[in-house]
Amino acid sequence: MIRDETLCSFSDWVRPTSEEVVEAMDELNYTLQEWADLIGVKLATISRWRTGKVKIPYAEWATICYLTGLGDIWEREDSIKKIQNKATKAKKYFISYSQKMKKREEDIFSDGFV
Template sequence: MIRKKCLRPGETWEQPTGEEVREVLRLAGLTGSQAAKKLGLKNQGGRTIRRWVAEETPIPYPSWALLCSFAGLGTIWENED
């Protein structure tokens, strides 16, 4: 389950949990390395994804918004509550 607060435009967005990041990856049908490539992450991209899922580092909003789009959750940067 992904909290509605995580599916808002950047100015009112709340950081997703690692479990929410994992769920968006699952919905998008992407492995960590596939997601890293789609997001244009460089050499350590797979590691970056793992750090987001482990909550070692926060996921940047643009990356989260694109993953949500890939997962079919819409263009969250345009959503209005």
């Protein structure tokens, strides 16, 4: 079973085991050579990932996840960044608006309208 923590953005990513790499790749009936061609690596590299002799890099794992339907794990990171950017903009707007309202209130009180 592929662990959820292997299917997340790079900052939170836990590298999959060789068993998880095999399980993901076996989702599709591709030969190892077809996988190598799809990902753009040598056949020996695919074999090393599957046996655990070499740890799979994030970009290649993300590509396998996308191709096998396990998810677009890059998109998850992009979504988080978009949410953070929107929150930052909203916070800046709120602070700016609050400062303007405070200034307006001070102006009203200093002019003796109240």
